[in-house]
Amino acid sequence: SQTIHQWPATLVQPVGSPLSLECTVEGTSNPNLYWYRQAAGRGLQLLFYSVGIGQISSEVPQNLSASRPQDRQFILSSKKLLLSDSGFYLCAWTGDQGPQHFGDGTRLSIL
Amino acid sequence: GQQLNQSPQSMFIQEGEDVSMNCTSSSIFNTWLWYKQDPGEGPVLLIALYKAGELTSNGRLTAQFGITRKDSFLNISASIPSDVGIYFCAGLPNAGNNRKLIWGLGTSLAVNP
Numbered sequence: 386s387q388t389i390h391q392w393p394a395t396l397v398q399p400v401g402s403p404l405s406l407e408c409t410v411e412g413t414s415n416p417n418l419y420w421y422r423q424a425a426g427r428g429l430q431l432l433f434y435s436v437g438i439g440q441i442s443s444e445v446p447q448n449l450s451a452s453r454p455q456d457r458q459f460i461l462s463s464k465k466l467l468l469s470d471s472g473f474y475l476c477a478w479t480g481d482q483g484p485q486h487f488g489d490g491t492r493l494s495i496l
Numbered sequence: 497g498q499q500l501n502q503s504p505q506s507m508f509i510q511e512g513e514d515v516s517m518n519c520t521s522s523s524i525f526n527t528w529l530w531y532k533q534d535p536g537e538g539p540v541l542l543i544a545l546y547k548a549g550e551l552t553s554n555g556r557l558t559a560q561f562g563i564t565r566k567d568s569f570l571n572i573s574a575s576i577p578s579d580v581g582i583y584f585c586a587g588l589p590n591a592g593n594n595r596k597l598i599w600g601l602g603t604s605l606a607v608n609p
Contacts (some may be wrong), residue, residue, distance in 0.1 A: 428499070429539075429599050431596060431597075444596075475539075477538075479595070484529050485529075487540070488538050489537055490536070
């Protein structure tokens with residue numbers, strides 16, 4: 386069966402520091418991969434999605450970037466974090482069609 | 497970006513009561529999904545609907561794909577304390593990019609034991 390792993394679970398970073406969040410999927414090949422951010426409380430905002438290695442679509446202009454160096458690996462990065470980057474970051478995967486399945490998320494706090 | 501209209505925004509109910517929530521869209525969708533999110537965790541898929549008029553159950557949960565393809569509802573019968581959480585609807589539009597889900601803003605459910 387397929388599983389998705391995200392790490393770290395929580396992260397506290399100072400303003401201006403770099404960021405790297407990692408997501409990996411097991412048990413499937415060529416998944417579509419997604420990064421979401423969820424502000425305190427509610428809605429999911431799609432940040433990036435990828436349909437293959439090296440293929441990244443950015444949904445909103447922001448201080449973040451994403452990369453997909455391997456088929457089942459999706460990385461969210463920043464060179465310099467802002468206070469507004471705080472939030473709950475979720476990685477998800479799906480097959481060519483069908484529902485998305487989520488990791489357990491990373492709680493990012495910027496000080 | 498596009499969003500689904502999900503209501504109610506929050507619900508406070510007594511244990512044992514039934515719950516109903518819904519999502520509507522101004523455009524046609526070909527897939528409706530319902531997720532539940534517990535605090536500090538990622539959303540978990542509850543029910544997936546792929547056909548207009550489809551009615552699907554998962555234990556005490558029942559969801560329907562509206563016949564107009566522009567809405568869906570989720571019912572929870574005989575609520576229990578572990579039903580507490582945020583419920584999200586999501587859909588795949590009929591046209592455009594079929595890889596991106598459109599999301600509702602969630603219904604926060606509190607159950608009084």
